[in-house]
Amino acid sequence: MLKPIVLVEDNPHDLELTLVALERSQLANEVIVLRDGAEALDYLLRQGAYGNRVEGNPAVMLLDLKLPKVDGLEVLKIVRESAELRSIPVVMLTSSREEPDLQRAYELGVNAYVVKPVEFKEFVAAISDLGVFWAVLNEPPPGSLRLQKRPGS
């Protein structure tokens, strides 16, 4: 069983386009969609509505910087401060390179960030590359299975 990719995104259009991009990158991982920072924390910490979910961390978390309730940076901070979650690769999705919070994201130990390009083709390429890198190529943290890149991708 492949570890899932967690996508935390509040904007429905961005969500749909990102899902299309992930779909086009033909990753086999399940994509778990969470719509705000609080829901993301519930999922990660297996609490609230996600209290009964199967144990285990996602392969990668695609985290929008600006989120309702608990914003992306706060989620990232909690992830990095938690012993169980610390090893999750986190990719920040941002609207622009000029984002003042970007610096802060680096300080909090983000693994990568993607500026959502206006050009959809570029976006597909970026998401695809990320998915392949973090969900497939990257050496998984200890305790998780080493994954094979699927043929044809």
Next chain:
Amino acid sequence: MTSSANQPSATRSDATRSDATSADFAAAAQNCDREPIHIPGSIQPHGFLLVLDEHSLDVLQASENVATWLGLAVDEVVGSSLHRLLIDCASLAARLKALPVDEQHPFHVGDVRFNRGVRAEKPIAMMVHRHDGVLIAEFEPTSDPLAAYGTLYPLVRAFIGQLQDARTIDELCQRAALEVKRMTGFGRVKAYRFDPEGNGLVNAEIADPGYPSYLGLCFPATDIPQQARRLYCANRIRVIEDANYQPSPLEPANNPRTQARLDLSFAALRSVSPVHLQYMRNMGTMASMSISIVVRGELWGLISCHHDSPRPVGFQTRTACELLGSVLSLQIETREAQAGAEHMLNLRHQIVQMLSAMADRDSVREGLLALPETFVGFAGAVGGAVVSESRCELVGQTPPAVEVDALIQWLAEHQPGAEVFASDNVGRDIPQLPSLAEHIGGVLAVAISEIHSHYLIWFKSEKTRTVQWAGRPEKTIAESGALSPRHSFALWQENVSGYSTPWHPLEVEGVAELRTATLGIVLRKAEEMAQMASDLKKSNKELEAFSYSVSHDLRAPLRHIAGYAELLSDMEAEKLSERGVRFLEHIGESARFAGTLVDNLLSFSQMGRAALRLSDVDLGALVDAIRNEMLPDYEGRDLEWQVAPLPVVYADAAFIHLALRNLLSNAIKYTRTREHAKIEINARQTATEVIVSIRDNGVGFDMEYAGKLFGVFQRLHRMEEFEGTGIGLASVRRILERHDGRVWADSALDKGATFFFALPKHLD
């Protein structure tokens, strides 16, 4: 002014006052100033003097003329005690104990009687004062106390009563002179006041027939040496009963308490300088008395009494005259203070007028120019100048503008930091600008800025004035190096040129007040500017935050439009008509363009916020890198690069890269239509700047629109001719402004364009 044959005349420039040089005179005058007149070691013989120990009343010193006055040898008196010399010394001792401790001036303790000698048993008046650690007793013939009550006091009372009626200070002096003459019977009594140089102008006089008149004449300052002036201030009355007196020395010569000559500053009998006695004899004066007029602690003038034969002045008359002098002094002080207050009030009134004019117009310059007469008249001037950074406005009668400019230069160089500069003789005070004196005599200037050379200047014209000296100053220097006074006191006229009327101290003070108030206005304006700048900064920040968030929020929907349009064409293209597909392409293109616009705007706003990271930047290497970077944009074109060696500048590398990239990209873009395109990059250095130019042979632009060139969203070409967002050059300008640099352009339509940018060499 005319001068007749019997009134010799000279101008100060050509007059030689005697054969000796002025330096010799200065030296001799200094000698005169050093003569220790307060310790002459002798007294005038119209009384005698005993120096006493206050407790034992032992006689420590005595004047030699006790021999003539008392018929007692000096060594009989010195070493003795008043107890042994006087009848009923006990009651005297009691009166002495009651003498006020701080009394320095001779005090009439009463009439005493000696018990031996030729005057035994006869009353004699005794005046005492404490000084120099001893009790100094002076003895003079008694005068009838009833005479004092009968004549002196009524005279003084009448004088005080009349003072209120006198309208002017000169009139006050005239009444005082008249009163003194009545009380003393001197042949001529005159009053004079001193000018700032110390010359005494006779302003009141009353004289018996046969006495020459000195009214209106001027006695030079050197007539009264400095230490004599100080003594006049301390001891307000001095009498010389006989210019031919033989001084009577003190025995022993030194005060045994101090082992030095006895200080006779306050003694009525103090012997005077032989030079002064000679001066009196030259003037035909055998007796004299001087009463000091002291105003605000300074010797303001004198009432001077002369008589052609020796003349005694009893101590009661002296006391009455001294009292009169004090009343006159107080009265003059009051009048002057009152006149000063009125003058100042008037000046302040005019200052307020000028200030309100400045406030109305919110400009120092315009405010003053709106009230030219007040501005010039308030300082008693004939013309003025208002000097600000860029201009110099002249009002009224002034030197030509070039002279005023030179004066401003001079003020900045020679009077830096001076608040007020005043001269009533520019020829003497500003020797560097000799031609200034051809136009004016006096200058009064104030700096009204701490930083800039902003001045307010007033001018007075030169007035040749005639001084009526009391005698041609012809003091000669004796072998000893001492001054010998002149022999004639007849009118001698001197024309003094180069001077304006002096600037009244209150006018100078008023000008200083105007300066302070003006500085206040300038300061308030500066504060307003600072406030405005800080408001502007704040609203600029808000605007940046706003534009950032707008750009940010705009980007998402644009991304969605582009994304969906692309998905639509990917997935549903076969269902659309050819036009439909084309429309969809336009939607995508427009969204992408709008996205670029937003990106550029974001980076533009970033440029205003980000801190500069300064380092050495090699412009040559930068140009090479940009050329490589942009190769895809001009590949296959005939484009010739001519890049001169470029300097290393100190700047923010990323920003300068962006600015150069924008300029080069423009040059590449706008030469696109040229068969043979050419881009030249040059640099030159001035003392303060590095200037880089980028010249192309492209389509250029009309200089009429040059002003718009560097504005945000300003485009001078149609989109289908040359694409662009209209932010590139705005970014270039912002980057250079952040570096305290400049950017400008030169072009003609279809003749290519040259863009210049200048970076300061030393960036703080």
